[in-house]
Amino acid sequence: MRQLTIFLFVFISGFSIAASSQDYVSVSGSGGWCWFGDPRGVCYNGNVYTGWVSGDGSIFAGKYNIESGITDTYNLHPKFQKDDHNNPSVLITPSGKIAMFYTKHGGGPMYMRVTHRPEDISVWDVEQEIKNFNHPENRGITYPNPYMLSEEDNRVYMFWRGINYEPTVSYNDDVYNVKTWSKPEQLFKSGPHPEHGRNVRPYTKIASNGKDEIHFVFTDGHPRQWPENSIYYMYYKAGNFYNAEDKKIGSIENLPIEKSKASVVYKADKQKGRGWNWDVALDSSGNPVIVYARMPEETDHRYHYARWDGSKWVDNKICDAGKWFPQTPKGKKEREPHYSPGIALDHSNPNVVYLSKRRINGNLEIYRYETENLGKTWNTESVTENSAYGNVRPYVIRNHPEDGPALMWEQIHYYQHYTKFNAAIKIDVLRDERNLSAEKPSARSVRNYMRRVADWQIKNPSRHHTADWTHGALYAGMTEWAEMAADDKYFDYLIEMGERNNWAPHRRKYHADDFTVCQMYLKLYEKYREKKMIEKTRQRLDWILKNRSDVEIVPFSGKTQERWSWCDALFMAPPVWAKMAAITGEKKYENFMIEEWKYTTEKLFDKKENLYYRDSRYFDKREKNGEKVFWSRGNGWVMGGLVRTMEYLGKDHPQIGYFENLYKKMARKIASIQQPDGLWHSSLLDPETYSTPESSGSGFYLYALAWGVNHGLLEREEYLPHIMKGWNSLSSNVHSDGMLGYTQPIGADPRNITEEQTEVYGVGAFLLAGSEVYKIAVEEKISEAQELRVSNYANVDVSYGAVSIDPDEIRGIDLSKAGVISAENYKISQTQLVDNDLDGEMDEFLFQASLDAGESKKYFIIKDAKITLPNLRTYSRYVPERKDDYMWENDLIGFRAYGPKLAKEGANSGFDCWLKEVEYPTTNNRYFTAQHGRTYHSYFGEGYDPYHVGSSAGCGGLSLWENGRRVHSSVYDEYKRIANGPIRSIFELTYDDSWKRNGKSLKEIKRFTIDLNSWFTKIESSFSGEDASSQQFAVGITTHNGKASAELGIASILCSEMIDGTYLGAGAVLAEPQPEKTMEIRVDKPDQSHAFIITEPTDKPIVYYTGFGWEKQGIETEEQWQEEINELKERIKNPLKVEIHK
Known part of the structure; x- marks a missing residue:
């Protein structure tokens, strides 16, 4: 590996060090793709744009920033169809806007979406159906392949499987106008099967030089239906089609091209085996290079490399690939026995091939092959090894930087069929080697991540009891997000959970865990003032005060849990006692909390390390490296509990100095042991043994550190880089569908984890972190914002009332892109411009405000912060x-x-x-x-x-x-x-x-x-x-x-x-x-x-x-x-x- 100094981070070059696929960055969470809808990934101005089909069938767009290592995603069409054939194809338009095309497998129609702004996938124009493609014979519509030719005035050619299930073409001189596509024409005619006479779906792979040529590789049909499935080649230039010998075989005005006129790359027979095309690229001379699979038997797949040397095809075997990769259910016949693990060419250097094959007694791994003699011999290196999951369908990013990233592939956790899979899209960047930026994320980005994570969790409820501590941590974060969101559905969710729990703590009277949910109850009581939300919590606290336990918490046992004998308890219970004191004004609650906190700290806090032991059982335990055992999430619980407790006590409380001093010690320690990947691993002092980042502990640390910066307890210049780098890394653990990965399951000490592991308390920590990071992200915009004050002089409360402003009174802000936030909690409002007289000039700028009777609030109009709630509108x-x-x-x-x-x-x-x-x-x-x-x-x-x-x-x-x-x-x-x-x-x-x-x-x-x-x-x-x-x-x-x-x-x-x-x-x-x-x-x-x-x-x-x-x-x-x-x-x-x- 070598240092790429211009970007200040390491990329893999030549893959001299292989790693488990789990150690590589996931650009998707749940996501898969097929290999016939291309381009699947394009690099443009330092970003990789890609797309995939998620586990629930949604169509996702992704943007991976090479310098920062951050992935942004956007759901183009939720729950479209669960079928990996539907992955979107990517086109970079001349303006820099990103266009994506997708269709259902064999069903049509084809859809297009284009980003509203260049290189920004956070906002897209409305989905459009390309109705011109709805040809009467356009059956089996699948696999969009858009290619733009600069020397034809940026004409875009679209290829797909369409008319008569055969390759089809249309072109457009204005890619943004879905109405100007030409009439679809059948491109290639394979003809009927020699035995049964039916058309059998030729498959197409395409490459282009982007200027004036497009190159095609076809098959007779599907290898399942055509045992002697051969491979054919032709190319397009200046309105005409040519074979490999440069002989004209047809024109764009006279389609389709007969199979017999194309060049035969591989003539299949039953002995050599049926073929299936995988990729085509152009060498430095403009000659085609092709990789494909031969299958003498369904269990015997072989990768081949065919190269046109100017006069003939030079075809060499690369290696054996084994059998199909789908995981056939026991006792069942494989439905797709011709699905090879996959092979792809590097279009920047087609001497390089990436392929998937199975190790002996191991998983499917990715390899890099390179030839210097037209494929006669190969040098090989592993990209992945010792992977817990299979790795298939490699794809080389178009226009990738010389030093990478160059490769993406599909990591399969489970793949039975193209409609039954659980997979993720990987990129060849090791997690530990990302140069995660310490720059502030945009406020919009933070909100989008929070919304996606919150929505995923609501849609995917946990198995735990809704009054359990696991949910209590979720509710704490969800409450903060609900305050920020411009949508009451999150408060509705929390109220539903409170009602389900009868607004009561969980079962155990003393146990701190069973009070965690009460944090949410008390916050909602402050908002709604409904007595039922608070009374059962208060009754339980009063019972404890009357029946106070005096058990010693060392050594740890079941009995000691009547008090806060494990460090997690300092998040679960103290904020409830402090908040109750703030609501009722009764000091007895905060006095109890302070006494118990100090007692727990006396017993569990290590003054040398400035960290808490999880409980007394860990006093004498050591990690493999000889260090003490300090559990990441355990100390995360403490840090989260500290800042929530301090907030409820208030800065003028006589005991606040004790908590602030403890907080600053821990903050300094936590910042000092942040890992290069931006997060904290499950063991704070032995991150090498536990090498994966952990989301829940990291989320609590980022929440606590950002809270300290926002409240002036920590030096901004010192801690902001830790916070920003941490958030950028933590948000990369969010899957495309919103699931937060890398969360350690329930436990009490360090464990290794995977990206597929999630838990509700991790989501709570993430939302808490986001609520404070968002405030930091917004601060920069406030310096350029327009300040407003809205007053409600009525004797009634106003909830989401429309506030009207004359746009002429606002200078220096493009109101069409502006958002409005509350200075109180940075909650953002939807906005709208209105042209009341339809004269082309906007007359009103609207936003929503909620104020109590007689209340006055400060708001800011913020540049480039407009949000839209598509399902909440007039x-x-x-x-x-x-x-x-x-x-x-x-x-x-x-x-x-x-x-x-x-x-x-x-x-x-x-x-x-x-x-x-x-x-x-x-x-x-x-x-x-x-x-x-x-x-x-x-x-x-x-x-x-x-x-x-x-x-x-x-x-x-x-x-x-x-x-x-x-x-x-x-x-x-x-x-x-x-x-x-x-x-x-x-x-x-x-x-x-x-x-x-x-x-x-x-x-x-x-x-x-x-x-x-x-x-x-x-x-x-x-x-x-x-x-x-x-x-x-x-x-x-x-x-x-x-x-x-x-x-x-x-x-x-x-x-x-x-x-x-x-x-x-x-x-x-x-x-x-x-x-x-x-x-x-x-x-x-x-x-x-x-x-x-x-x-x-x-x-x-x-x-x-x-x-x-x-x-x-x-x-x-x-x-x-x-x-x-x-x-x-x-x-x-x-x-x-x-x-x-x-």
Whole structure:
């Protein structure tokens, strides 16, 4: 190995030292690929861009930064199809944006996604289907292969298996435009099988010089179906196709190319065996080099190397490869016996080959072969050895640096079939030899890692009891993440766990472990102030105070666990006692905690090493190197418990100096023994014996160190490099699907671990670390941020209220990319720009804020920090497929208005309520359901429409009020969509002819505004014609022929009814003008019974709010619904105020 000084880190060169595949960096977590969809990995400007199919069938993009050693990932299409044939192929566009193409195995269609910005995989444009590829005969669509030719003005050629299951081609001069791909044409025609006459799917491998040539290697078909499967070659240049002898055999205008015209690389027969192509590359003279497998028997695979020397193919055997690599179930016949372990050429130097074969009595390993004589003889070196898992399907990164990394491969933990596998994508960088950067990660990156890890854990619940200490550690981290996230689903998860546990500690009355969950209970109590969240914890603590144990904790035993006789306990229990004291103001809790902490420290703390023994059993034990046994996670528990306890005690507590002194000693020690890979191994003083990094202990250390920097206890310049390097390494332990690996299982002392091991407490430590690292990452942006102060002068709390700012008041920040964070907890909000008059200039910048009644908070507008929650948004659209309906919804409610096609069917201007019990938009699903023979009037999993409108006002329809009766318009005539964003949707409906149809010379324009997290839609109705200013109007809520009860307030109405056994409250509030009265009218005629707000005449727009609350969305009683209406009235009177700090 040699030192690459320009990058200041070591790369493997020549693989003179092999290592277990576990010691190499994983760019994916769970991930696999096939070998026919290429390019699978491309190096561009110091980053390797790649992709894979995860264990749950999701399509992932990955970006490995060579200098920093950090991998970023993005889920392009969740749960697409679990099949390793679906790996995405990579194309670097001329602008530096990354394009990826993928399709289902044999099913189509093909999809494309492109990064929104060059070289940034954190934000992608919307997924697009390439509909031009949907040829009537385009069956079996699989294996996208995009190649760009610079000398054809960057024309992109796409090759895939398509028409008649044979190689297919299309081209495009504008890769960003999915509509401009040429008509697909069959590229290569293998012809029918000589025995059964059916087409048999030729397989294609492709290489290009990137300028003017594309080279192809084909087979007759699949080796399973074609025992004499031969190998063929041709190339493309300047519109024409040529064989190896440079003889023209066809053109792009005259396809397909007949198999008989291509050059035969290998003519198979039954004795030599069927062939299967694996790779093709070009040597320095531009001649093709090919590697393929021959299979005389299904158990006898042989790798061959064929090279065109200018006049003939020189074909040499490289080595035997053994049999197939899939792990055939005992007693079963192998389904894919022709799956060789794999071979690949180095396209930068095709004298070099990487291949997989099985060691004798060992696993499948990766080898590097190099020839200097066209493949006659080979020098070999091991890339992997003594691996715990098999290693297959090597792939050489296109355009890789001379000194690497050059190689990626698939490490298989389990592979039975292409739909049944557990694998990871590796890169040829040893974990210990990464130059993990000590630079700050972006705030966006930290959040993305935290979100992915939190989401994975929620989706993959642990086997442990939900009140167990393992979950308690998870909840501690999840609580911090919930405070940061712009999505209440994390608090919902925590509340669900609390309810499941009956808000009680676990079973053992004394045992510290069984208090860990109470940390979450107390934090949620602070937020929600529900007594049930705290009372059982308090009862348990009071019981301990009355029945205090005085057992000696040395020697360690079951009885000693009545006190904190093991160092883990200092995380589990002390923060609960300190927090209870802070909440109640009762000193007895903190006094007990301090006394017990000091006692445990006296017994277990080693003053020389400044570390804690796990318990007294380890006083005299030694590691293999003779050092004392100090367990990483055990001391991680202590460090985590220290900072949480100090935070709850407060900086002015009389005993805080004791804890700060202990903390600083441990911090200094922990920083000094950080390993070169950026983390801490399971044994703090013998990292060589336990050579793998450990995530849970490392997470707690990073949490504690970052907390110390953020609270001014540690010197920033000294500790920041430790923190940043540690975080960058810890985040690399996150698999592409969000699973955190390298977490030591439950134990009490050091153990070696693998990247596949995970535990909930490790996730908790990771989230705790992220919560503090995020603050450090944000600080740099705050120096360039715009400061705001938002005040709530209402007498009610505001949760996720929309705050509006004039964009002209914000200078020097691109608001289209900006985020807004709270100065209190650095929680980030979604943002939105709105062009209210559609003149091309943005009129409002929106973000969300939560404030208690009378509270004022500071916020910052941050550059390049925009976030989007795809499933949490407002939405509206015109629905031509259902008679011109217009739909709008947020995360709580949905409405529709009726359009022109219903004018002759008696529909009117009343509004329909669409009940929903999910927070994501459901409009498209509902209408799709209706189009396919089901009715949305019946419950279909997300909600339904049981609300009858008929000729009534429905929920909030506006009518003229003449002579004590309602005179309404017909359906809307025109619509205009103004904004459709995450926070707010705005649209207008025009009622013109609809009034004329009912005999009124009026024109009405209704402007609708629906905000996220609101039970109400705001409506502004402007009238013209027929002396509109002298008219009175009525806002109505149907009582469904008197079935609903009505409550009349000042400028508000409320109706309550039971629908299908569940409560539904509907209501309206008039904001302008002044109401004349509210009233209820009961009429025997169907649909004419209403509660009304009657307006005073006005020449100004009528502004009102209408909405509803359903039991399945949390409004269970009339009292709750009345409270929502009252709070709305208070917020109308006292909206949020914003001051911009100049």
